Structure formats: C-alpha cells, structure tokens
Amino acid sequence: MPIELKMPALSPTMEEGTLAKWLVKEGDEVSAGDIMAEIETDKATMEFEAVDEGTIAKILVPEGTDEVKVGTVIAMLAEEGEDAADIEASPQTSKDEPAESQPDDPPPAKTAAANTIAKEDSKPASLRVDPDVPEGTEMAKLTVREALRDAMAEEMRADERVFVMGEEVAEYQGAYKVTQGLLEEFGGRRVIDTPITEYGFAGIGTGAAMAGLRPIVEFMTFNFAMQAIDHIINSAGKTNYMSGGQMRCPIVFRGPNGAASRVGAQHSQNYAPWYAQIPGLVVIAPYSAADAKGLLKSAIRSMDPVVFLENELLYGHSFEVPVLDDYSIPIGSARRVREGADVSIVTYSIGVGIALEAAEKLAGEGIEADIIDLRTLRPLDKAAVLESLKRTNRMVVVEEGWATCSIASEIAAICMEEGFDDLDAPVMRVTNEDVPMPYAANLEKLALVNSDKVVGAAKAVCYR
Amino acid sequence: MLLIRRFEEKAGQLYGLGLIGGFCHLYIGQEAVAVGLQSALDGDKDKVITGYRDHGHMLAYGLDPKVIMAELTGRAAGIAQGKGGSMHMFSVEKGFYGGHGIVGAQVPLGAGLAFAQKYNDDGGVTLAYFGDGAANQGQVYEAFNMAELWKLPIIFVIENNQYAMGTSVNRSSAEDQLYRRGESFRIPGLQVNGMDVLEVRGAATVALDWVRAGKGPILLELKTYRYRGHSMSDPAKYRSREEVQSVREKSDPIEGVKKDLEAAGISEDEMKAIDKEIKAIIGEAADFAESSPEPDPDELYTDVLVEQY
Numbered sequence: 001m002p003i004e005l006k007m008p009a010l011s012p013t014m015e016e017g018t019l020a021k022w023l024v025k026e027g028d029e030v031s032a033g034d035i036m037a038e039i040e041t042d043k044a045t046m047e048f049e050a051v052d053e054g055t056i057a058k059i060l061v062p063e064g065t066d067e068v069k070v071g072t073v074i075a076m077l078a079e080e081g082e083d084a085a086d087i088e089a090s091p092q093t094s095k096d097e098p099a100e101s102q103p104d105d106p107p108p109a110k111t112a113a114a115n116t117i118a119k120e121d122s123k124p125a126s127l128r129v130d131p132d133v134p135e136g137t138e139m140a141k142l143t144v145r146e147a148l149r150d151a152m153a154e155e156m157r158a159d160e161r162v163f164v165m166g167e168e169v170a171e172y173q174g175a176y177k178v179t180q181g182l183l184e185e186f187g188g189r190r191v192i193d194t195p196i197t198e199y200g201f202a203g204i205g206t207g208a209a210m211a212g213l214r215p216i217v218e219f220m221t222f223n224f225a226m227q228a229i230d231h232i233i234n235s236a237g238k239t240n241y242m243s244g245g246q247m248r249c250p251i252v253f254r255g256p257n258g259a260a261s262r263v264g265a266q267h268s269q270n271y272a273p274w275y276a277q278i279p280g281l282v283v284i285a286p287y288s289a290a291d292a293k294g295l296l297k298s299a300i301r302s303m304d305p306v307v308f309l310e311n312e313l314l315y316g317h318s319f320e321v322p323v324l325d326d327y328s329i330p331i332g333s334a335r336r337v338r339e340g341a342d343v344s345i346v347t348y349s350i351g352v353g354i355a356l357e358a359a360e361k362l363a364g365e366g367i368e369a370d371i372i373d374l375r376t377l378r379p380l381d382k383a384a385v386l387e388s389l390k391r392t393n394r395m396v397v398v399e400e401g402w403a404t405c406s407i408a409s410e411i412a413a414i415c416m417e418e419g420f421d422d423l424d425a426p427v428m429r430v431t432n433e434d435v436p437m438p439y440a441a442n443l444e445k446l447a448l449v450n451s452d453k454v455v456g457a458a459k460a461v462c463y464r
Numbered sequence: 465m466l467l468i469r470r471f472e473e474k475a476g477q478l479y480g481l482g483l484i485g486g487f488c489h490l491y492i493g494q495e496a497v498a499v500g501l502q503s504a505l506d507g508d509k510d511k512v513i514t515g516y517r518d519h520g521h522m523l524a525y526g527l528d529p530k531v532i533m534a535e536l537t538g539r540a541a542g543i544a545q546g547k548g549g550s551m552h553m554f555s556v557e558k559g560f561y562g563g564h565g566i567v568g569a570q571v572p573l574g575a576g577l578a579f580a581q582k583y584n585d586d587g588g589v590t591l592a593y594f595g596d597g598a599a600n601q602g603q604v605y606e607a608f609n610m611a612e613l614w615k616l617p618i619i620f621v622i623e624n625n626q627y628a629m630g631t632s633v634n635r636s637s638a639e640d641q642l643y644r645r646g647e648s649f650r651i652p653g654l655q656v657n658g659m660d661v662l663e664v665r666g667a668a669t670v671a672l673d674w675v676r677a678g679k680g681p682i683l684l685e686l687k688t689y690r691y692r693g694h695s696m697s698d699p700a701k702y703r704s705r706e707e708v709q710s711v712r713e714k715s716d717p718i719e720g721v722k723k724d725l726e727a728a729g730i731s732e733d734e735m736k737a738i739d740k741e742i743k744a745i746i747g748e749a750a751d752f753a754e755s756s757p758e759p760d761p762d763e764l765y766t767d768v769l770v771e772q773y
Binding site: 163189194195197199200201202203204205206207208209210211212213230231234235239240241242243244245246247248250279280282302303304330331332376379 | 542552555561566569574580602606607769
C-alpha cells in the first residue's frame with residue numbers, strides 16, 4: 001500500500017500553512033529523517049521530514065501553494081516492492097479522519113474556540129473599526145500578530161526609552177513571532193533576550209521603568225507570569241500610590257493569555273480577572289488587530305503599568321486596520337461591535353468572536369444582539385455596559401475563563417447595583433466550565449465556552 | 465550614625481506610644497553599613513534601593529528626618545504623603561528608590577535601575593541592599609545571573625545581621641559565607657566588617673572602582689548585628705541577652721568611631737556638642753511628626769494611577 005504524506009500540524013494552533021518548497025521530486029528515494037519539504041506556518045518555516053522509507057511516487061500539492069489545510073495529502077510514497085509509476089494520485093485532498101466515531105464532531109486538531117472566531121468580513125463595514133477613525137480612511141488587512149509588532153516598532157521609533165525584553169524575543173524573533181524583525185531594526189540594546197527567569201526579568205523591567213525607561217516585557221505566555229506576579233502587582237502596581245505619586249512605573253507586561261489549543265491545564269488559563277482586581281494596574285484584552293495595535297500604542301505611552309493580555313488563537317487572524325500615521329485608541333473605552341435591540345452580549349478578547357457567531361445564529365431566530373467589546377478591563381467602561389443594558393434590558397456576559405470571581409461576575413454585579421431598574425431578566429454568565437483545562441479534544445471542547453451556549457443563554461434571558 | 469541611632473530610638477518610643485503603627489523595623493546596630501557605603505556614592509548619578517528596614521539608608525542619604533518621621537506617623541507631610549509607611553518610602557529626587565516590603569524584591573528591581581543606568585550610559589551605579597534572609601530568595605539569583613550576563617553597574621550588598629527574623633544564618637543557609645553566593649555567576653564577593661564604618665567605606669571604594677570600570681556587578685557581605693528585634697513586635701527569644709550585650713560592648717559601630725575620634729584628638733566636649741545637636745534634630749522631627757496633620761480624606765483615591773482614562 002502506498003503511504004499518504006499529509007500536511008503536518010507543526011504547532012498546537014496551526015490549521016493551515018504554505019508548502020514553500022519541495023526538496024525531493026517524483027522518483028526520488030527517501031529514508032527516514034530525510035528532509036522532504038519546507039512548510040511555512042504563520043510563525044516559522046519548518047522542515048518536513050520523512051518518517052518512512054520509500055520512493056516519492058506522486059507530488060499532489062505543488063510548491064508555493066498557500067493555505068494548505070493540515071491533514072491534506074500532499075504526496076504519495078511507494079514502499080519497497082511497489083512500483084511508484086503505478087500509484088494513482090489519491091482523489092482525497094482534504095482532511096481524512098478515519099478514527100472519527102461520531103461524524104458530527106469537528107476534527108480533533110481544532111478546538112471549539114478556534115472554530116468560532118468570526119469572520120470579520122461578514123460584519124457591516126461601519127462596525128469594523130473604532131468609531132474615532134475618520135470616514136474614508138484607507139484600511140489594510142493585518143493579522144493581530146503584525147498589528148502588535150507594528151505598534152511596538154512605531155513606539156520604539158518614536159521614543160528611545162522604549163525597549164522590549166523577554167524570552168526568545170530577539171534572535172528567535174519571538175516564540176509566537178510577535179517581535180519579528182524588531183532585533184534587525186532596533187538592535188540588541190533595545191530588543192533583549194532574557195534567560196528563562198520570569199520573576200527576575202519582570203523585576204528588572206519594573207526597576208528600569210521606575211528609573212524612567214519604557215519597558216515592554218513579553219511573557220511567552222501569561223501562564224508563566226505567575227512566577228512574576230509579585231513584581232507585577234506588588235512592585236509595579238503599588239509603588240506610585242505608596243510613594244505618594246513620586247515613583248512611576250510606565251511598563252507594559254504583554255503576551256498571550258487564555259486557552260490556546262490542546263495544551264492542557266497549566267497552559268490554558270485566563271488571568272484577566274486576577275489582574276483586573278488590582279487597583280494600580282491597567283488591564284487591556286483586545287480582540288481585533290486594529291484594537292490590538294491602537295491599544296498597545298496607548299499602553300506603551302501610558303505612565304501607568306499595563307497588563308496587556310493577547311490571545312494566541314487570534315494572532316494569525318486578519319482584520320482591517322486603519323492606515324494612519326499614528327493610530328492609537330484611548331484606554332478605558334469599550335466598543336459596540338454589533339448593534340441590536342433585544343439582548344446585550346458583553347465580552348472581551350476571543351469572546352468577541354464567539355459572541356459574533358452567536359449573534360448571527362440569534363438573528364436567524366429574530367433576536368438582535370447588541371455586542372459590547374470591553375477591550376479594557378481596568379478601568380472598566382461601566383457606562384457602555386449600562387447604556388447597552390438600558391437599550392435591551394437583558395444581558396449575557398461571555399468570557400473565555402472561569403465564572404467564579406470573573407469579569408463576568410463583575411459585570412453582573414455592576415448591572416445589579418447600578419442598572420437594576422433596567423433589568424427584565426437576570427444577567428447570565430456564559431463561561432468555561434469550572435474545571436482545569438482537559439487535554440482530550442472532546443473534553444476540551446466541552447470545557448470551553450462556545451456560541452451555542454451563548455445562544456442558549458440569550459434565548460433564556462429573552463424568555464424564548 | 466548617631467543621627468540614625470537616635471532617630472530609631474525615638475521611633476521605637478513613638479511606636480510604644482501608638483503614634484507609629486504597623487510594622488516598624490529598626491536599624492540600631494547596623495548604622496555603619498549605610499553610612500560607610502552611601503558616603504562613597506555620587507549623589508548625582510548613583511541610586512540606592514533597599515528592603516523594609518530602610519530608615520537608616522534614607523538618613524544616610526541626607527534626607528530630612530522630619531519627613532521620614534512624619535511618614536512613620538502617617539502624616540500628609542511624610543515623604544510618601546503618609547501612604548507608604550515605614551517599609552515603603554521613596555525619594556526619586558535623591559535617587560532613593562525604596563523601601564520595598566517583599567523580601568528580596570528590591571534585588572531585581574535594583575538590577576533594573578542598573579539596567580537603566582547602562583541603557584542610558586550615564587555612568588551611575590546602583591547599590592541594592594538586602595539581608596541574610598533575602599539572600600535565600602530565588603529571585604536574587606535570577607538577578608545575579610542577568611546582572612553579570614549583561615554587566616550591569618550594580619553593587620549587591622548583603623547586610624548580614626545574622627538573623628532572618630528569628631532564624632539564624634546557620635539554620636537557614638547551606639552556604640553561610642554569604643559573600644560566596646555570587647561565585648557560580650562569576651560575581652566576585654568581599655566579606656566586610658559591617659561594624660567598622662571606615663572598613664565599610666574602604667570596601668565601598670573598592671566595589672565602586674570595580675563597577676565603574678565596567679567589570680559588572682560585585683557582591684559585598686557586611687557582617688553586622690541588629691540590637692533590637694526583627695520588628696517592634698519581635699520579643700527576640702531566639703538569642704540570649706548576653707549575645708546582644710556582648711556585641712554592644714565589643715563592637716558597637718558608634719563607640720568604635722568615638723574611639724577613633726578621640727585618638728584623632730577630638731575632645732569630649734566637641735562630641736557632646738554633636739550629641740546635643742542630634743538630640744535637638746530628633747526632638748524637632750518627633751514634634752513635627754506628632755503635630756502635623758493626617759492626609760486629607762480626598763487623598764484616598766489619588767495616585768492610584770498617574771493618568772486619567
């Protein structure tokens with residue numbers, strides 16, 4: 001039997017990639033360990049090695065092909081004794097999941113959250129960008145990753161005091177490629193690889209900010225920032241107050257937060273409620289590339305310590321970003337992502353995509369959702385939340401994280417304390433399940449928030 | 465040194481009277497360390513950072529005893545407007561970066577100050593103090609590694625007063641010769657008699673020369689002793705009265721200086737005049753700290769963030 005060579009998944013979140021180059025041709029013999037092709041993901045160029053020995057019978061996906069889905073058969077390998085010339089091209093070019101017992105399940109390589117990122121294109125143009133952007137502004141399609149990089153690069157060009165430090169940010173170009181190209185432009189003095197020592201470099205960054213520099217400290221993920229949380233909270237967050245306003249700490253702690261995909265309990269957690277509880281910190285968690293760029297620029301310029309929570313699953317997603325010399329978004333303002341009169345959905349970060357998907361389903365049933373993307377979690381834009389509640393009298397809060405002591409809980413409390421008379425139904429929280437994140441694909445899917453759960457809650461508060 | 469001693473004695477009294485609250489860690493016995501080291505610094509470009517036993521370091525830096533005492537009593541005129549208290553005092557203007565309450569946190573923060581000095585190429589050096597207790601915190605070694613790796617201009621100062629709260633160095637440290645704690649990071653260390661202000665000053669000069677020459681960090685272990693408990697609420701049952709008394713009698717840093725001064729021909733009267741002058745300064749500081757008003761209630765919400773959003 002010929003062996004099917006499939007497009008490999010080269011990272012936990014990879015869904016597709018570019019087949020950049022074939023290093024073998026039809027008729028070549030390969031043995032295990034030979035490099036057969038180069039595959040570009042949105043993070044890196046990876047080498048694709050042979051696992052079995054045999055003869056390359058057919059190349060099914062030519063080099064230079066973009067957006068090759070993980071699992072696509074890209075070549076056929078004839079085993080010893082088979083005649084390569086006899087092997088027909090497999091008709092199958094899409095994903096093949098022989099082990100799947102329930103046909104309705106999505107492929108296990110994807111998670112529910114990854115599947116529910118809404119297509120930005122499907123929204124009306126007027127809602128794509130910040131309302132502050134002048135009409136007729138030219139737009140460019142950027143990934144969240146590129147938008148974050150551009151924000152840092154622009155601020156580094158503008159202010160000599162800004163530098164970035166963290167694990168693999170310089171020579172490796174960023175573990176998630178967010179700092180790509182910065183070392184080349186700004187050099188090793190301002191783009192600094194640290195040892196694996198979160199507590200230490202968070203402290204050094206904080207001290208440098210106290211001395212007047214503008215550090216951007218990247219955590220490879222916020223899961224690792226728990227090692228450093230003392231400096232974020234006790235050193236960066238409190239000294240301005242404790243010093244009677246003398247000792248400022250203009251620092252940005254940034255990196256991916258929340259669940260990625262199949263990385264298990266210790267690498268899948270949303271820390272937004274942890275940091276948002278601390279007076280003295282600013283906490284930002286953007287969804288779109290435009291917000292990521294505009295808010296990161298504001299965060300770098302802020303005189304206050306900022307915790308900037310990104311989302312790995314969003315890094316590769318493209319959005320329209322205004323082409324302006326200096327596009328920044330004010331900290332502390334929410335954004336109405338979708339307008340509707342029947343139910344408010346308040347959310348942030350990856351929850352916005354889930355809410356948009358839910359809103360489409362709800363619209364099909366005649367329920368129009370008003371979606372508020374909080375964007376900044378501290379200080380929280382209470383007015384926007386209460387204004388939306390006034391409009392719809394019903395609210396669902398969507399959060400990719402646990403419900404207990406969450407941002408969702410805070411929103412519910414605000415609505416009860418300050419919007420009680422506007423409520424026609426209890427505020428519902430739609431969050432992840434109250435368990436450490438499981439690894440198994442089906443269990444992970446069950447644990448994560450998804451648009452069907454949002455739809456259910458929205459209908460419940462509408463008494464439908 | 466005498467100013468620090470008298471200041472701390474007065475702070476102890478005010479604590480007893482309920483005028484100073486919370487935690488209050490006195491520096492009595494350790495005065496030669498801060499004075500010997502900080503007298504060697506360049507006030508225009510060098511920086512100092514320490515832990516919570518910080519009154520002495522501020523006084524050694526020439527900060528006004530009145531505003532320090534007023535901070536201890538939680539008054540608006542305090543150096544942090546009454547919001548910091550004993551453990552959290554700062555004077556950015558004078559290059560004093562705190563006053564930090566979490567044991568060991570000031571070490572990477574200090575490395576960050578030194579990072580900024582190197583980044584700005586301003587020729588400054590940071591003095592980061594910590595105790596024998598903090599010397600067992602992991603973050604200290606994370607800071608050592610990066611400081612040496614990046615050749616940061618920093619002097620790590622271990623004030624070894626021999627007790628981390630109630631636990632002696634020998635009971636807590638596998639390597640109790642703390643000046644050797646930098647060895648695996650290639651940071652050279654010196655052990656110094658922290659009860660002799662001139663020896664401390666000499667060590668400061670050696671260390672500053674090393675760091676200013678661009679050779680990276682250096683570690684000083686200052687062997688010293690605190691006469692009082694860890695904080696005001698510590699009965700200090702972990703050591704004998706005789707031990708404390710013996711140090712006071714044999715190696716008190718102030719008595720040591722007094723002998724040196726006598727030998728240099730300073731008369732008893734001249735020294736008494738200094739004592740009197742210091743008593744007056746402390747009396748004035750205490751009066752100021754007791755009589756100046758508490759912060760305005762409106763200050764509760766100020767300085768949480770710098771900007772308005």
